[in-house]
Amino acid sequence: MRNISPLSRLTTTTTTRRISQIPRTQSWLSDWRHISSSSSTRSTAAAPNTDSTASALEPPPAGGHLPSISSSALLKHTREQSLKTPGILWADAELDEARGTSSLSSATAGRETRKMNMYQAIRDALSIALSTDDSAIVFGEDVAFGGVFRCTLGLAEEYGRERVFNTPLTEQGVVGFGIGYASMGSKLGDSTLGGRGMGGTAIAEIQFADYIWPAFDQLLNEASKFRYRSGGQFNVGGLTVRCPTMAVGHGGLYHSQSPEGFFMGAGGLKVVIPRSPLQAKGLLLSAIRDPNPVVFMEPKILYRSAVEQVPTSDYTLPLGRAEILTTGSDLTVVTYGTSVYRCEQAIHLLTHPPQGSGIERTVKDALGDWRRGTGKNVSSSPSIELVDLRTILPYDLPLVLRSLSKTHRLLIVHEGPTTGGVGMQIAGDVVSGLALTTSNARGEENSIGEDMRRLRKEAFLGLEAPVKVIGGWDTPGVALQPTKKSEIHRMYKYSSIGIHYNQQ
Structure with missing residues (x-):
């Protein structure tokens, strides 16, 4: 950086x-x-x-002077810390409220946690989504085999290959199919889907965020505008697009990009990036159930390096809220x-x-x-x-x-x-x-x-x-790491920000 x-x-x-x-x-x-x-x-x-x-x-100490991801104080290392996560909402909270047991102590009583890394927490969230929504399907390149990072491991065997299946190697086709499924619905499930509209729950995977560009037109011109162009009569709120993102220490320029900034002007979409396993599970379930299409980006270096206690229950964390x-x-x-x-x-x-x-x-x-x-x-x-x-x-x-x-x-x-x-x-x-x-000029309030x-x-x-x-850096990619000052200067000179300053 x-x-x-x-x-x-x-x-x-x-x-x-x-x-x-x-x-x-x-x-x-x-x-x-x-x-x-x-x-x-x-x-x-x-x-x-x-x-x-x-x-x-x-x-120096064997582990270095700095806290590692695994030893980070920001992770929840105990059951008590996990269950007291700010903003956590249990799926059975309404039932607890009806029973008069909605206090914090009673809501967490009897709940279990398990140590998970991020890919295990994501797999757990996908399993809950499939088990609680008959219209939910998971699809993408190699997801039936478990995916590159094993986030869908065993789901095809557990829920059937008509609900967890591989697609051709076409990101535009993957997202386009998801938009169609989320808009038209499914024979497998209810057509109302909690007020999201007519469609089914489509959970698509782009194998790497670097390959989301062929699907950019589908996301920005179709998914984000679907509700707007129909005057609110139709929507694709059941669409969630998962993709591994950010640098991992290797992988080159086609496997280490961070494209979230390109979506900042995509009104109608939501973009979510979790920091830990507990956050990933709760935010992913919220994204799947949100009445808007969501791009869910998962930092790939955290798939195995971030480990914490994660509740095994069905829960969500609020979208649009920082912590x-x-x-x-x-x-x-x-x-x-x-x-x-x-x-x-x-x-x-x-x-x-x-x-x-x-x-x-x-x-x-x-x-x-x-x-x-x-x-x-x-x-x-x-x-x-x-x-x-x-x-x-x-x-x-x-x-x-x-x-x-x-x-x-x-x-x-x-x-x-x-x-x-x-x-x-x-x-x-x-x-x-x-x-x-x-x-404004007429004295009207904003x-x-x-x-x-x-x-x-x-x-x-x-x-x-x-x-x-x-x-x-504003350079074409992240694959090359220059070691000479002349190379750094050349990269800076021909980057967009360098050209801008050199012209002043």
Whole structure:
């Protein structure tokens, strides 16, 4: 991701420069001493292996200095944490309310959780959808075999191959078939489907989000406009399109893209990106049952790396609602998907930088600037509020504005390209807040509501620093990783943002 903020610089700049200067013939301990030394120039000889040097600095821990995804404090590692997830709505909540047992303690009593990774949680959600809705079908390339990431493993054997089946290798055809099924209905199930319209429940899988482009016309010109063009008489609310997304550390430019920003102007669609197994199950069930077509993007690196306790019951989590993961008063960090854990690591470095490293010096400099600028004492550290959007379209602007009104600083982080991305959309909504608080030329009030106007005005006028966005490079793909400054410069020069600045 582009390093345009001191927060990103903490985790990259100094370490990269110093590692590139180490002779390969040195031992790992000498390498580590060299990185940790206070000298800013390259030493052509290995650091002396003296007892005093060895005792001065301890080797780094085996797991590294940063919290990993598996050890993240943001995951629910116990049953109690899982069952108390904010916003969770049990499918039998109405029955509990009728029985008079709708309190939190009684609603969670007797409920079980099981340790799952993300692909297991998604498989569990699909199984619940198939078992509770006779019209639901799951289809896509190789889904009858379990799919590339095993999210549909065993569903064809359990529910029959007429409900879980493979399709030809045509993404346009997969989504087009889903639109038709969601609009026309099925012989298998009820035609009303909870008020969604005439159609059946179509759960399509695009094998990788990188291949969603052939289906772009179907999604934007057909699915998103189906209700609008019929004046509300028909809809395709039963359509859900799943697709693995974001970088995974390998896979090249056709298997590591983050295309969510391209859907920001697709009114009529919803776009959802979960951060964990528990979130994935609840949000996916909400997407399947939502009266609007939904594009559900699953960060593929989290399929097996994110593990937590997930309720085995049928439950949903609200769409269009962001969640505050950690509260703070000095900076609002807005993110989603895999980037949630990258932000957690960056925040961790502010309070626990590796001792004796270049990162520690960078952190000290950044904290010193912050303390001088804010008048804080020498022992204070910034309090950061971390927000997970969860739903990208429509995203929870009121929550972002309320948080910004408290912290007065905003940083948006995501893997996708910066130009035209989610971050730029949020930044634009925030900095244009003052103009949207006024009435029109005839003195008529804006239709967005009094509370929203007040939030926009407070957030805009309360800004104490420019809104910052950390996103991906505006380059054709993510497959190549240049190692020379000349290559980095060439990539930047011919990226869209580079061309723009070079012409000024």
